[in-house]
Amino acid sequence: MKIQKISVQDARYLALYNQLLTADNKFKTRQDVLSIIEKLGYIQIDTISIIERAHKHVLWTRFPDFKNEMLDDLIDKEKKIFEFWDHSAAYLPMKYFRFSMNRKIRYAKKYREWAVKNKKIIKYVKDKIHSEGPKQSRDFEHPAKRGIWWDWKPTKDALEYLFHTGELMVKARKGFQKVYDLTERILPVSTDTSTPSPEELSEHLILKSINAGGIVSISEMTYLRHHDPKATSSVINMMTEKKEIIPVKIHRAKEEYFTTPNILKQLNNKQPEKQIHILSPFDNLVIQRKRLKNLFGFDYVIECYLPSHKRKFGYFCLPLLYGDEFIGRLDAKADRKTGKFRIINIFWESSMNKKKRLILYSLIEKKLLQLAKFSGCSEIYIPENTY
Numbered sequence: 001m002k003i004q005k006i007s008v009q010d011a012r013y014l015a016l017y018n019q020l021l022t023a024d025n026k027f028k029t030r031q032d033v034l035s036i037i038e039k040l041g042y043i044q045i046d047t048i049s050i051i052e053r054a055h056k057h058v059l060w061t062r063f064p065d066f067k068n069e070m071l072d073d074l075i076d077k078e079k080k081i082f083e084f085w086d087h088s089a090a091y092l093p094m095k096y097f098r099f100s101m102n103r104k105i106r107y108a109k110k111y112r113e114w115a116v117k118n119k120k121i122i123k124y125v126k127d128k129i130h131s132e133g134p135k136q137s138r139d140f141e142h143p144a145k146r147g148i149w150w151d152w153k154p155t156k157d158a159l160e161y162l163f164h165t166g167e168l169m170v171k172a173r174k175g176f177q178k179v180y181d182l183t184e185r186i187l188p189v190s191t192d193t194s195t196p197s198p199e200e201l202s203e204h205l206i207l208k209s210i211n212a213g214g215i216v217s218i219s220e221m222t223y224l225r226h227h228d229p230k231a232t233s234s235v236i237n238m239m240t241e242k243k244e245i246i247p248v249k250i251h252r253a254k255e256e257y258f259t260t261p262n263i264l265k266q267l268n269n270k271q272p273e274k275q276i277h278i279l280s281p282f283d284n285l286v287i288q289r290k291r292l293k294n295l296f297g298f299d300y301v302i303e304c305y306l307p308s309h310k311r312k313f314g315y316f317c318l319p320l321l322y323g324d325e326f327i328g329r330l331d332a333k334a335d336r337k338t339g340k341f342r343i344i345n346i347f348w349e350s351s352m353n354k355k356k357r358l359i360l361y362s363l364i365e366k367k368l369l370q371l372a373k374f375s376g377c378s379e380i381y382i383p384e385n386t387y
Contacts, residue, residue, distance in 0.1 A: 003247045010267050011250045011295055012324040014214030017266055019285045020062045023273050027063040030070035034080050036062050038093045041208045042086040044282045050316040051334050052375045055091060057280035060374050076172050079188050083170040087224035099204050101195040104166040125158040134171050134181040198231035214263055215248055217255040220291050274323035276367045278330060286319050298326035313347050327352050334375035341372030341380045
């Protein structure tokens with residue numbers, strides 16, 4: 001098949017358009033939250049809340065009127081979303097549930113010996129939830145009985161084992177802590193729980209990645225996701241032959257990319273709008289750092305995991321996106337006690353001279369005020385000479 005050639009600008013457009021970052025979206029309801037998660041394929045969960053929790057920030061970026069209860073209702077009441085594992089902890093569309101089965105089976109095999117040694121504590125945890133209802137890990141704490149087999153640490157491990165093997169699911173989160181219940185009491189009756197073949201899993205990864213990224217390489221499709229390389233290669237060849245996916249060459253890029261005919265047609269009506277986005281470090285657009293550098297020329301690292309003396313851009317710097325260009329990094333902190341959203345520093349890319357920065361000042365300040373309000377602050381503090 002003839003390889004389609006496109007420019008870097010077109011590749012960026014497809015990536016941004018399919019990440020829902022090219023125009024003002026008219027999202028209004030919790031069903032729109034579901035649509036966003038289904039389009040992106042997953043929303044990462046992370047504990048850091050310097051600005052706001054990762055999943056909230058990612059959804060807010062695309063849906064400025066997002067409220068957390070919208071997600072809560074989709075999980076607990078409507079059961080359209082479930083928490084499990086993508087490349088990391090994530091919220092996933094319930095329609096993808098069967099594609100979590102492979103990991104659960106691998107996890108059970110990996111920890112089989114541990115489960116045999118701890119069968120009493122596993123049974124204790126399951127029986128307690130069965131008889132008493134949903135539980136958090138802290139519900140198993142027994143301060144007066146430390147040192148015996150139902151000690152808190154083993155029960156916490158048992159909860160995680162039962163979660164990762166699929167016998168428990170997360171019903172909700174309280175104070176960001178998981179609330180576990182039996183899978184049989186959460187999972188909708190009509191849910192497909194059959195285990196996908198290696199080929200089915202590969203096809204799922206391929207189509208999910210293209211649907212979310214517009215244009216993706218094989219390494220990006222399978223990033224931190226277990227798969228059978230032979231099956232993935234075979235499925236790609238089969239789908240290419242059927243023209244369900246098509247190979248694409250980006251100008252000057254080394255890797256081969258893939259997309260679908262329908263996604264490529266998005267370039268026919270390309271209407272790029274230049275907006276400011278202040279992204280979470282865990283945003284779906286930036287989470288694959290190699291892809292980010294290849295497509296956008298933006299070399300980004302989140303530095304909260306580095307020792308302080310090795311940080312160049314601060315503990316929790318956020319990527320600044322304008323149109324299809326990353327223009328800088330924002331080091332900030334939401335001080336909810338004082339109500340101030342503190343800008344510690346802005347590190348501009350070399351392309352952003354002072355004239356360009358001043359032109360964008362009002363747009364950036366407006367977005368900062370919106371982000372401050374979303375993160376629970378009423379005002380922003382910007383040091384002098386930031387621009």
